[in-house]
Amino acid sequence: MSIVFSPSLRCQLPIVLLLLQVVLITIFALFVSYDDQPSAAFLTNVTKESNNDLDALFPFFKDVQLMLFVGLGLLLCFLKYYGFGGMAFNFLIANISIQWALIVQGLLYHYNNGKIHINLENVMNAEFAAATSLISAGAVLGRSSPVQLLMLSLVETPLFVLNEWLINSYFHVLDVGGTVTIHIFSCYFGLGISRILYRPELRAGHSKISTTNTSDFFSLLGTVLLWIYWPSFNSIQAKHNVAQHRAILNTFLALSSSTLTTFAVSSLLDKRGRVSLVHLQNAVLAGGVAVGASADMMITPAGAFGLGCAGALSCILGFQYMSPFLDEKLKVQDQCGIHNLHGIPGILGTVGSILAILFGRVDFGGQISIDLPKPNYSTEDMFRAVESKGAWDTTSQALNQTAALGVTFGVSLFGGYLTGLLLKLPCLFHPSGEMCFDDQSYFKLPTDSSAKWEPEPQQQRELVIPLKSV
């Protein structure tokens, strides 16, 4: 038996990463070039407007970076023995996904003269794609090796791009905050994978699935950071300043009402009136997910408020009743509760956007305001253009929203299921039960670590010997 080709972590992670690095750098060298904006060649015919793109874009870019790398990274740190895994693998997978998405999205949208032309906006769109992989990975947090997560990212990224292209091109979905394209997609993709990587022994619990005050506190800190920058996230794609203002305002109101609802409902469900930290870490964000699809529409402040309440309520009820059901009946283990934070509030939000489209013409003198996310013209332009042609009506848009939800649901669940089968291939390193939820499997930890677990001699061998079955 050759050690070199055994699917051990010792060999797989560095080899796969180095290989990927070489492939990526080759593609970049051969096919990737600066877009006009950061390029000197464009300088002679550069206009005032294109210059300003950077000023408008860069603050949002930084907010998204903070959300992905710090906010989400901290949120995933709630496990006692898997803090570095949560933070550092989030960091690694995010970077792989961004580089890969730059190429995939570049080929689809920015390819001409034999080159992919990139600028900062492309990087930001790639970060949206990365968010998808990171959310999906939450479903199997601590139960999958970095090599598996890397594979997940390599498969999910093009599928995300494909699905986004599909529902934008065919259904002209209105979804400024990515409720359908990002949250629904990543949730059901992750659940599909989780179904395949099901570990029956986890049903009885796992000795390392526990939290400490400090790990829970870090996670809560991540939640608060995500909460603060969520209005940025939901408003980036709103092209017009007025729609952007509205998206920020609606998202803030939804998040704020989510917070009250979370404290109220979580406290109500405990017989001693205490608030659950899991609810706190998740449900206060549910309003941001729920309002995503309609954040730039004229849903009224009360509408945003209501979506926030409903989102938080559905998220907490999901943790209370849906997660056990998924685990026991459908054999889907959802480590971070992504179904409760992204799935259920996402469906709710899509329904909300449909209602807003159907009944939204009542405010401010009968004008509806909706934004097509991608094109440069604003909702109002679209509305006027479309009204004059008579081609657009609320009913068909509502149907389109529904279709986009259905297509995304199908693509992601099926894609996740197939990806799960890929991740389970015996040639990929799959952590044994003992290695799960433990930083020691992947990181050189301080000797006086609070983690007391030490691999048994037999388990230590597993680290360099191929696993026949999972």
Place this chain on the structure above:
Amino acid sequence: MSIVFSPSLRCQLPIVLLLLQVVLITIFALFVSYDDQPSAAFLTNVTKESNNDLDALFPFFKDVQLMLFVGLGLLLCFLKYYGFGGMAFNFLIANISIQWALIVQGLLYHYNNGKIHINLENVMNAEFAAATSLISAGAVLGRSSPVQLLMLSLVETPLFVLNEWLINSYFHVLDVGGTVTIHIFSCYFGLGISRILYRPELRAGHSKISTTNTSDFFSLLGTVLLWIYWPSFNSIQAKHNVAQHRAILNTFLALSSSTLTTFAVSSLLDKRGRVSLVHLQNAVLAGGVAVGASADMMITPAGAFGLGCAGALSCILGFQYMSPFLDEKLKVQDQCGIHNLHGIPGILGTVGSILAILFGRVDFGGQISIDLPKPNYSTEDMFRAVESKGAWDTTSQALNQTAALGVTFGVSLFGGYLTGLLLKLPCLFHPSGEMCFDDQSYFKLPTDSSAKWEPEPQQQRELVIPLKSV
């Protein structure tokens, strides 16, 4: 005795929150609407300038959010067993205060045609109001239940709005950083409450009032974050770009000199030359409070420097000599030392602003530069307008500043005193001594928590049985 109506946490927190949620959503549905800026109706006559409002406002908005939810949240986490209480209740009360302030300020300033018209700027002003409640709550940190804090916020918010309106309308107070309106007000309101909620048994100390390295470190991290974004806080209300630049610069200089003074004086006061963590967590920010009232004036760099030194010095001396005096002689327990960070440096800063107004005409060719915070015209406009009319003179403005300080002092102390009586009503849940400073009373904590305290059976009963007396 009916359990349902007993003033236990089990019933009170969720019921009061749900009730509040329903009331707020009803008010929003009936009376709150978008302002012109985020509204599509305004789109036809939207101007370039109004579009730019968002770009100018949004970065400051995010800074304030970071200060309130992360900076202040972390700062309040210094207690060993009350980290979640510090962070999460800060988060809850902030959100309640913002929603409530949106309505109260909206009724006063943005009500027409039967609707309150809101935009992002209103939310930011509501966050200033929220800051007031959060600072006041620091005086009774860990000693009051979330229901009491909620009541505090519901009473303090309108009183803050009233006081601000009063001293702006009648005294045209110059206070760009909210030294009087926010810091002085919240400090004495909090002390008033603390006087009523006095617990004599705490004088001998409390077994749970202690810190750990980690909790103190989180608190210090919060301090540094507040320190970084304080220049934003002090410059938001400066309408003119030049005054804003000056406010940022002066605030930075004051904070920077505060930092040196803190290390120097704290080290000087210890017989082994060590720096106190409490001083570090608070006094480095005192310069930001002290310079607040005059940050946009021509106080010269050395003036800002001096205010920073004086602020930090007064803050440390406050911790050393004033806090024990307040506790022992005046029966005012000040858990977070808000009197030392907000009260004393605030008074100092108001005196500084008076001196700057009286003697400020010496720099740069005899021009004084002061900003009226609220109106859209800048200090210089005001100065010119006022000079030509001859209506404005430095002496009367100095008297106005003094009057504003006096009125705020009276309103806040008296208001806090009355609010304290309200919070002590037997129908409100008031934590027993054993429950104080302990997350376990309010949160479901990890089982292997570092908190070893477990409620005795008798105490557990207290959780569902009304407390006759405090």
Place this chain on the structure above:
Amino acid sequence: MSIVFSPSLRCQLPIVLLLLQVVLITIFALFVSYDDQPSAAFLTNVTKESNNDLDALFPFFKDVQLMLFVGLGLLLCFLKYYGFGGMAFNFLIANISIQWALIVQGLLYHYNNGKIHINLENVMNAEFAAATSLISAGAVLGRSSPVQLLMLSLVETPLFVLNEWLINSYFHVLDVGGTVTIHIFSCYFGLGISRILYRPELRAGHSKISTTNTSDFFSLLGTVLLWIYWPSFNSIQAKHNVAQHRAILNTFLALSSSTLTTFAVSSLLDKRGRVSLVHLQNAVLAGGVAVGASADMMITPAGAFGLGCAGALSCILGFQYMSPFLDEKLKVQDQCGIHNLHGIPGILGTVGSILAILFGRVDFGGQISIDLPKPNYSTEDMFRAVESKGAWDTTSQALNQTAALGVTFGVSLFGGYLTGLLLKLPCLFHPSGEMCFDDQSYFKLPTDSSAKWEPEPQQQRELVIPLKSV
């Protein structure tokens, strides 16, 4: 023996700080004044453009503040018993350096009519100078008293300003991200000091040089924050919007490829395939250092990618092979590994910039794009101006880059060596071996601290008795 004049911490830190405070405030009072931008006097002839300076500058200013005070502060917190030392002394030294640099840089660049004229941009440039001191201090982290660090800052700041002026004036170095001026300079200055403050007993290790999961996690969090804002850092000095866009993009790509390389190589070097936390905390940033000198040039995306890979690789190899060599052969102890993060990748980056200058004319129709950092005209202006005059050619610029590297290397190493001798003067407080790497020497810690070390009676005396020799 007089206690008052003994070089004990008890006396030295507060006395030196208070003295410094008085000196600084006097200088500020006598010589420092507002620049035109924040000054009211300028208001009459203020132009739209100058107003916009603040809007362009302030976001970058805040990013740099976050990097210095939180990012770097946290990064330095990896030691188990020296978390407050890492964070708080970083905070103190940063502030001293900024105030001092404001004066030194002001005298050199902004002095006229007997006054130094400052604005926010000056503060930001002073923060760059402060970064130098903070990086250098990393080499002797925990082994030097705050008084020594303060002296370090007082000497290094003017030397940094002098060296920067030298290589800008004489060699017109192209170094938008400060690879030569900041990273190389601070690294070899710090190593020079470390050589003199060599402690042979540390070669066998020190009982307090250890980390915990929590301290390592805080440090990693600092790394991620630095990583996020590094594109800001590298692009601030790019004056033209196009060059700035390019600098952001290149820096992001370099950092992102650094991250992959770090995981791959670190995992490859461990026999069980685990990732080292030290590598993770440092090498993911090496790409930002390496790309600094050429971030605004047309190095192509693949070039940025390659620099990132090479930077991370060199950093990890440095930790693996160079640091032991420095310690054992050259008697240079490098506590934070600044040579691996700033030195080696810095040299690599300078070589990269030379190659970019020599071979950079191939992209986008043969146009090269390079930016002179300081002057207000952009690279392209310079390029055109210079081409027409025929005065500028790539070879001489490449030689200039090399000369700037050589000069900086010499000045910093020699300067650091001399400064080390100064720091070792018996009149300065130098911590005993027992006091090293321990917060208890400098801070009043919580009683139930995780730090179990208590000074022996004999050591306690050391705290107030002069140390004759080190």
